[in-house]
Amino acid sequence: MTARLLHPDEYELGSRSSLDSQGTFNLDDADFESQAPPRARFRVRQPWWSRIFSSTYSGYRRLQNNPRPVFAGSKRPSCHRRLLCRGRRFCYIHVVFGIIFALVLLTSILRPSYTHPPPHYELLKKTVLESTYPGRGNPRNEKVFIAASLYDRGGELARGQWGRQLLQLIDLLGGNNVFVSIYENDSGEEGESALRELEQQISCSKAIVAESHLDLTTLSHVTVPGGDQRVKRIEYLAEVRNRALKPLEEQPEIRYDKLLFLNDILFEPIDTLQLLFSTNANEHGIPQYRAACSVDFDNPFKFYDTYATRDLQGYSMGLPFYPWFATTGGGESRKDVRAGKDAVRVRSCWGGMVAFDAKYFQQRTNKPNSPEAVENQPPPTRDIVQTSPVRFRAGRDLFWEGSECCFVHADIQDPQTNVDEIIDTGIYMNPFVRVAYDSRTLSWLPITRRFEKLYSFIHTVGNHIVGLPWYNPRRTETPGQSVQDTVWVADEKQENGGSFQIVERIADNDGFCGRRGLQVIVEDRQPGQKGWETIPTPSS
Secondary structure, eight states, X not given: OOOOOOOTTOOOOOOOOXXXXXXXXXXXXXXXXXXXXXXXXXXXXXXXXXXXXXXXXHHHHHHHHOSSOTTOSSOOOHHHHHHHHHHXXXXXXXXXHHHHHHHHHHHHHHSOSSOSOXXXXXXXXXXXXXXXXXXXXXXXXXXXXXXXXXXXXXXXXXXXXXXXXXXXXXXXXXXXXXXEEEEEXXXXXXXXXXXXXXXXXXXXXXXXEEEXXXXXXXXXXXXXXXXXXXXXXXXXXXXXXXXXXXXXXXXTTSXXXXXXXXXXXXXXXXXXXXXXXXXXXXXXXXXXXSEEEEEEESSSSOBOOTTTOEETTSOOOOSSSXXXXXXXXXXXXXXXXXXXXXXXXXXXXXXXXXXXXXXXXXXOBOOOOSHHHHHTSOGGGTXXXXXXOOOOOOOSSTTEEOOHHHHHHHHHSOOOSOGGGOOOOSEEEEEEEEEESSHHHHHHHHHHGGGGGGGHHHHHHHHHXXXXXXXXXXXXXXXXXXXXXXXXXXXXXXXXSEEEEEEEEEOOSOGGGOEEOOEEEOSSOOTTOOSXXXXXXXXX
């Protein structure tokens, strides 16, 4: 896979080599081997639990076979006493690890997490596996617009597993039902060549654009302390994503039911179908969502996309492993995860792959006219009138950053009046659908999910120790609300080019997405240099 930019507030767990846990210590050699003849090792058949606590059992057996009473009057040599104490300590360690192993084993068998999807998931999977005709995974022949913005320097994405999975997905959806739009820039000759090879294999309608360089002068610039004009990193990311949506504007007469946005992730095509057509289905089997996100991992345990994800009350994430969300506030998102729901209620998410109701990204739609049309809409989307297509964007304040992938969810939600009383937003995270950034991690996900319920207590304790979720002073803001806030005001006469001042402002709908900070694009990037840098926040 191509190298990715880490999100700025992503909590990184310390790496640990598997070799760290491979050291062994033989209790028999340390303490008991000299206590009995070698043949005694095989005189008694070991019970089944000795496979787990072999050293403990072995030590017990040596004592049983020792003809000398344990409490004999003569003293044992002091070195033996020390070895015995050491043996006991290792005995306790074996017991602890044995208990942990038993818990993992029993949980994975009796209480696995997200391994038994609802019946309609299995029905769709069965339909796909039992036939070969194109479109077999699209039961209602819905129109799907697939968008991706890529940076594929060596061509590994287009030529590799990502490209193959995309072709499989098109076949399952049916070529007549799909439009594929891929925008790629600054990937070099090899990346462009690989994309053109993939283009020849895509049989459906498509728009494949590869630009040798994205002209940054066409993007909005901001004035940073010191007077330089720079491009915000989020502005850049929003622009490349929007370029993948251009065909929606060029052919507004074509109406799509779903919009699927893909990152540079590896995925199972059948899981993508479940995200599109099974998430939060009603009694008629029709999915009900404004947006539905997968869950992405950059190792078998670690959730990646913490920057764009916010829980139902707009709190940021807890530690990046199951159940991902903290107990802060009502903890509704965490409760949904622990209940095993396929539609975990959130205010925003991304997770590497997102299915949207396409109407939010197309030209104006009116209120549904028929009672049947109203009935088939989830409560958050009823009676909504969309005035303009939604697009990715950056935040408006200079030293207040948020992900373009969070802002787009803020823009498809109904205005809120009290964020702590939100019941549903129509935006869901689906933990049945999991993706990864390398093939090894993807192969491990069906296994690690089976015992992840054991993490909940550790997750809660860890969040309290670390202090997650981070405090966000704008979380409770509602659109149109008049608030006093500390914002950066540019002033060339001042030494820092401006200062933080308390001002009266009108709140936007995206306060829950943000954090204090500023990242900008490196325009004259050198080999080996990151594509963005952080501008230090001046003291207030």
